[in-house]
Amino acid sequence: MTDEKVLVLCSGGVDSTTLLAQAVARHGAENVFALSVAYGQKHVRELRSAEAVCAYYGVPLRTLDLGAVFADSACSLLAHADADVPHESYADQQAKNGEGPVSTYVPFRNGLFLASAASVALSLGCSVLCYGAHADDAAGAAYPDCSLAFVRAMDAAVREGTAGELRIEAPFVQMNKTAIVRAGLDLGVPYELTWSCYEGGDEPCGACATCLDRQAAFAACGAEDPLLAEGNTD
Numbered sequence: 001m002t003d004e005k006v007l008v009l010c011s012g013g014v015d016s017t018t019l020l021a022q023a024v025a026r027h028g029a030e031n032v033f034a035l036s037v038a039y040g041q042k043h044v045r046e047l048r049s050a051e052a053v054c055a056y057y058g059v060p061l062r063t064l065d066l067g068a069v070f071a072d073s074a075c076s077l078l079a080h081a082d083a084d085v086p087h088e089s090y091a092d093q094q095a096k097n098g099e100g101p102v103s104t105y106v107p108f109r110n111g112l113f114l115a116s117a118a119s120v121a122l123s124l125g126c127s128v129l130c131y132g133a134h135a136d137d138a139a140g141a142a143y144p145d146c147s148l149a150f151v152r153a154m155d156a157a158v159r160e161g162t163a164g165e166l167r168i169e170a171p172f173v174q175m176n177k178t179a180i181v182r183a184g185l186d187l188g189v190p191y192e193l194t195w196s197c198y199e200g201g202d203e204p205c206g207a208c209a210t211c212l213d214r215q216a217a218f219a220a221c222g223a224e225d226p227l228l229a230e231g232n233t234d
Helices: 014-027 045-057 090-097 109-123 135-141 148-161 177-187 209-220
Strands: 006-009 032-038 061-065 128-130 167-169
Touching: 006 014, 006 109, 014 032, 014 045, 014 128, 014 177, 032 045, 032 109, 045 061, 061 109, 090 135, 090 209, 109 128, 109 148, 148 167, 177 209
Parallel strands: 006 032, 006 128, 032 061, 128 167
Antiparallel strands: none
């Protein structure tokens, strides 16, 4: 266990919650902070999950509101947008529309998150900023701000802009969601507290791309998704 202080970007989803669990195991809860971001998303339910997850691990959570930045975006993930969230996998979306960002890609969202989080991390005395991007989201440039090249570029910028005081760690960037869930199951991650669905309801829609990815990952691990068990949808 190290005594470095770390800040984890925490959405309340599977990936960031697994990352938070790993950070606590490695550094101790007393050295871990979490940051969640409200950005005008339809699925504000994820913010409640971030609170629940951080309470479970005894990690202080801070929240930023960056919604104004995306006020002019037509991204289907945003509450003010007219477009519907597609009910099909990313692969199916790209098969129809070609490779490149999908309709739920929020313009440079993760770049903004990491830049903002870097400032928060420095203010808290952290030397590590943890980011839960993974390979499935980067495939076909569906979310280009989840790619290995992006992470390396942002890490270089953060190191340069902080005189080496802060670095980005993204341990899942070359892993798929199945591998992340498997690692989380080994750690006993409370996945019943997490949220993945992009729709704005109180229960998972089961049909949007992130719901489909989540279902496939748990199935590949031979495990039941506890969020889908009766009585665990809130």
